[in-house]
Amino acid sequence: MQKIRTISDLEDIRESILQDKDSEKTIIRLCLSTGCRAQKSLKVNEALENEIKKYGLQNKIEIKKTGCHGFCEMGPIMVIEPANIFYCNVKPKYAGDIISETVLNGNVINRLLWKDPLTKELTKTEKDFPVYRKQRKNVFYNSGKIDPTDIDDYIAAGGYSALGKALATMTPPEIVKTVVDSGLRGRGGGGFPTGIKWRICSAAPGDIKYIIANGDEGDPGAFMDRSLMEGDPHAIIEGMIIAAFAIGANQGFIYIRKEYPIAIDHLSIAIKQAEECGLLGNDILGTGFNFTIKIDRGAGAFVCGEETALMISIEGRSGIPRSRPPYPAFEGLWGKPTVINNVETFANIPKIILKGADWYSSIGTSTSKGTKIFSLVGKVRNTGLIEVEMGTTLREIIFDIGGGVRKGKRFKAVQTGGPSGGCIPISRIDMPIDYDSLKDAGAIMGSGGMIVMDETSCMVDVARYFINFLLFESCGKCIPCREGLKQMHHILTNICEGLGEKGDIERLEELAHFMMATSLCGLGGTAPNPVLSTIRYFRDEYDAHIYDKKCSAGVCKNLFEYVIDAELCNGCTICKLKCPEKAISGEKKKPHSINPLLCIKCGICFNLCKREAIRVK
Amino acid sequence: MDIEKVDRILEEHEYRHSAIIGIMQDVQDIENYLPEETLRYISDKLELNLTKIFDVATFYKAFSLVPRGRHTIKVCCGTACHLAGAARNLDQVERTLHIKAEETTDDRMFSIETVNCLGACALAPVVVVDEDYYDAVKPGKIEKILSYYRSESER
Amino acid sequence: MKVSVIIDGQMVQIEQGAPIIDAAKKAGIFIPTLCYHEALKPYGSCCLCIVEVIQDGQRRLVTSCNFPAAVGMEIFTNTARVRQSRRMIVELLLVRCPDVPLLQTMAKQMGTGLSRFKTREANECILCGLCVRFCEEVVGVGAIGLANRGVDREVATPFKMASDVCIGCGSCTYICPTGCIKMVSDRKTPNLRSLKMGNCSLVPCPNSYQCETCQIEQEFFKDIKRVIAEFRSKGQ
Structure with missing residues (x-):
């Protein structure tokens, strides 16, 4: 690897890499x-x-x-x-x-x-x-094209030219202004304008400042940050160097959750290569600017995705959020002004610097600019990562790109934003996706997970799932979050087990509004969203659970039974053979039946039956 | 645990208090759990209060204060996996091994862990044994997966 | 720099960035708290001290023990929203610790009972962290800490065994608002008392808590006792 000493060096090296390529x-x-x-x-x-x-x-x-x-x-x-x-x-x-x-x-x-x-x-x-047709690959452009462990490949694809441009032709305030004008908003969840955050931090008093890239993608069902870190690590690093130059930081950190070993590996390699090339370290590209990046591995705590908890974790303590203000841009890591952005946010920066704020702000909606990567998973036909322009409708994403719901089932809802988000029903499916429309619908953008649910998904169970998730992922410090979640979980579990009663929904709502107003950090403040949004759009399901003691989705075990449709069953005996509780009886080639007293509702037969003769009742 | 190894880890982290999470991760990578005497030793060497170390070691889910089984079965319980039936897979694993999640079998062969999301949502529901991924797992497949590791250990 | 804030209609001058509970104190307004102590850094876990604040045109609930005062801020300590939220906090705490007299009294004062939530736990500790912080910040020992997270969060000594650094000063028993840390006598040698909290025990005092005649760091303990005594007299 060659040392890149000046900005013109960088261009020469790019030329020579391209020439060396054997066409x-x-x-x-x-x-x-x-x-x-x-x-x-x-x-x-x-x-x-x-x-x-x-x-x-x-x-x-x-x-x-x-x-x-x-x-x-x-x-x-x-x-x-x-x-x-x-x-x-x-x-x-x-x-x-x-x-x-x-x-x-x-x-x-x-x-x-x-x-x-x-x-x-x-x-x-x-x-x-067809999946790619409505997509617009911008941040995710390089992933799948370049070898992420080879800096030459990134440079050949135009990498680090934004850094060259920023260092050679722009002053720090000009960079900040470009990012402000681009309208880029934080991709980690909150959607705070990135440029404003940089501006506050660059104006904050102090000689020592830090840059942190948040790669602690904790939202279950979201994996765009992982793919980005694995597939295009240098874009994140380039964005961080530009940010560091803009705000005057000399030290950066990337916090990656330990569940992502390949991401940690690829970013470590990328940092090492960038150091060897002189793109990190002292006197970057001969400009006298110094910047280094260190990787911190998370240790399995969802709450560390919250910015103050993340910084406390880097400081080597239990990741317990602190109240804001002071905001990290004033008092962040070790009390110094800190810019903390999501890795996807940083990966947007090189494009903005190269193509300009006008270009970037021409993409998207009036309040949400650019493109966004979503992970489209759940009961949708084509699952995976997609990148679309902000303002694309949910219908386009789920039906045109995702190919609609699997196995001809009916679409019920799409969950966005992870445990802080909400479930959006069919009535809102033509909504253009941006930060504000999602918030208006009772969900949030979050990091961009989209989980499609069909008629076999129980919305009460989904609410309980998220509350249960947070019960053990909350830090446990403040009473509204810790004790509030406990009570919510208790009520939801009762409903799912058939013990729900009148007044439960109102109690849930009261707890939800209380938690939103009084919790110490964003985790507790948004934790009730899955509950509120499911009550808002699927109250009938709650009612069915509470009053009729029925779970039509076939999820809540006490509230349904598996039955065999005698007309469809051809007596193949597979279900009988595989039933762990020997609850199924019947003769070969004759309709079988399930003994409800023995059935533990493990679902093995339901999944096995090729004729779909086993039904939920 | 080998004191020399601990010293080497502490050395690598320059005895920084802020590196305690990294230090414990490195110890656990070697030992598969965090032995009490090692944590006491680290506390002495770093001059870091043991209560702080205990707090961190119990706060983060990655750490275990008790030895874990030879094979770790991670049942992903992320949203996509949950919708695809992760809870039933977990039930089945628990039933098969006669232990609950986060526990270890008496013969120290298997530990069950639940994980929030492995980022392999497109393959839901996912079960990972050690480093091997199993995608689109149904409860009926669990016994077969586990018996593979059982027989592998016997070999 | 001093700033003026309006609290319940009164204009008060306090240091910029000081917690707004200071303004309440200056104005003679009582704000209930469970985790706040003047001798300690603000912690903000009980959230009982919430007040409603209007700042930059935004109206919201904040914890007064750690929210910094700023120019032009208007504070309301006794609105319906504040009272309702405090009542909910006490109600939730009563589910956790139904037998703690302090919480029962508070609930009565706020006009609430145990009726709405059906669960009943058998905790005594509300996780206010006063003992932990006092032991660390004032005593300077750090014998007890917090462990686990989420609903499993608890106060504990390392490995839940008798602490080997505890000096047996007893501060934790004095400062605990619910009385869940107890000084217990050893059955065999009643003179030898030790501190117990759930499963954790701290070391017994080498001098059986005969503090008056104790020669060990006499001054040190006096200081601690003074701080605690001041706190207790204020609380009542």
């Missing part, structure tokens, strides 16, 4: 992100390498180990250049065919292509994907 080489872009790795993409890589060796093509074919393509469920995913042939569900055993057929002979292997579950059409290349 004759076939490049196979294989995703080695968590999602694909979970589906054995490392084995695929090994098999491919063996095949390449077998053919002696080491100089002709390069496997580029990339980050996430966004389409995790279909993993392992690979794209073969130059024709951009997109293969999914690749198994190691296909490696031979991929090399001999596709790479050497240019034939496309149909069984590895993505098949639209509705139209049965095959999709050959990345850009033909």
